[in-house]
Amino acid sequence: MEKNTILAIALSTIVLIVSLFIQTKYVMPRQQEKAREQAAEFEAKKEEQEAQIKAEKEMISASFSETTVQNSEDVQEFVISTNKAKITFTNRGGDIISYQLLEHKDKETGSGVEMVNNITSSNRAFSLSFGGTENPALNDVFNVTKKDDYTILFYRDYEIKDSEGNPKKFTLGKRYTFSPDDYAFKLDISIISKEGGKFELGGASYTLRTAPQIGPRYDKKNRYEVRQVLALNGGKKFRKNISDKFYDLNSVDWAGVGGKYFTMLVKPSSPSDMIGKIKVSSKSENEDGCQIFIPRKPVLDETSNDTYYIYVGPRQERELIKYNDQTKNAWNLSNAKFNEALQTSGFLSWIEIILKWCLEKINLFAHNWGISIIILTILLKIVLFPLNKNAAMGSLKMQKIQPKMKVLQEKYKNDQQKLSMEMQKLYKEAGYNPMSGCLPMVVQMFILFALYNVFNNYFEFRGASFVKGWIEDLSAGDSIWTWKRNIPFISAFTMNNLRLLPFIYTASQLLNGKITQYGNPGTGASQSQMKFMMYGMPLMFFFLFYNVPSGLLLYWAVSNIIQIGQQLVINSVMNKKRSELENEKTINKNVLKFKGGKKKTR
8 A cells, every 4th residue: 555545544534533523522512502502492482472372362361251241233344454454344243244455456346356255144254153064154243342453352242052952151252453564363262151161062162264255256167267275284285176075184283265366274373172174165155155164172161262363365475484484474473384375386396496486586687577487488498408409319310220220120020128138239329318309398398387387376477467458467368359248159268358379379389390390300100190299289289278377378489489490400400410311321322332343343
């Protein structure tokens, strides 16, 4: 062994020993001390939060119990306004009958998005029913005390019979507390018994329900709109399309309903007090509904104070994620995981995150989401160009080795294993990878699927205009002409809009296919398949994607136009390669002829 090698090993050993000593002596104790400090801090915060909740519950209980209840029968409405919403209450049931989001306009009405829809005289938002989900909502008139600009109390005395037939006297109270700059509010529900004992009606104390339908206006015929049941079930995401059904959940961490761009989520402060079974209703009177019912377990104490944190606002990541950090919301909520209510592309969500990040960075200087989409499309086509070029060159190599492949297929037609080995050998010698043609297509399809979800659900595209009078909203289809009179079949398909982008996309796709086929002519069955891909697929997609968000078709049309330019470049390179290949074949034939002629002369 060389002297320098021995020295290097010795020095490395010394460095390792010294570093281990320093880590054991100084670093690890500090880390352990820091961990202990963090644990102590966490426990202190936990105790502080528990004490705060207890104090709040005692205060709420006191505020109701100290009130002299004289049941009122005068129906009145009350309004609370924050910077985020204008909320209208009725003292009938102490429920919400209107919830307008001030920062988000309804495209049809021009006013704030109404988040509480399909309200009727017997079905309102955040109403209560005694007992289980099958019982009707309370329709009695409550007494009202408005504490301040952001707090309102509803309360009433009741005497009813429990599940065992025993009369129960108690005060029921609902306290709404809002914050001026938060989409979430707090709902406290109190049951104060005047006799003590268990309060049970059919296995539950009461059931809390959301609004019959969330806004904006829901059109079931629009397949790009959606209504979903959302929940966090014991830390796991739960999502189902709306249908009349009961769902068994291990733990209702939160539950709610979601639309394409807005959501309503209910988070109990104590999930263990909830019955792990929520009811979903898809009907509201004669209209399409989207309502969930959350039952509460029987009350065992004389006094019950339940707190719910309710989010009513945009289904937007930057808003929902605030409830994972107690410093960023008004209610000191942490790790609420409201962001699990977002729609994602499943296993492709990581691509979606990258694409959103790129779009947001581009839009910082573009200041127009349509221009940002075009720039992103250009960047993606530049990145993917080498893959497309390699695929085209691969097809040329495939053509070059085609005669040798036919020889091998004939030679080993009865020995598939040997044929496979010889084919792999031939591919290696020719420098051809059979997967090279599939890779660009797979990558682009993954990106397209992720982009579809981005353009269909990305909140920032809602109402984002690109070209006035044409593409007014990137989250909806474009329109150059709208008619009011319904035309059979045509109106159902076009939604009474003549759209230009689907025609641009289809024309660019047809031209792109024509140029691609010219650069890579097939034979036999492959040629007929290419003709279907060239003509059939674009026409089929025209009908399928006529009403898709204009942002997606803008991306696709621009992508096709760039692809046409790139394909012309690829075709030029391939034509040169083909000429070289033909010249090589001609030379080889001439050499063979010359050798054959020489042999005959002899």
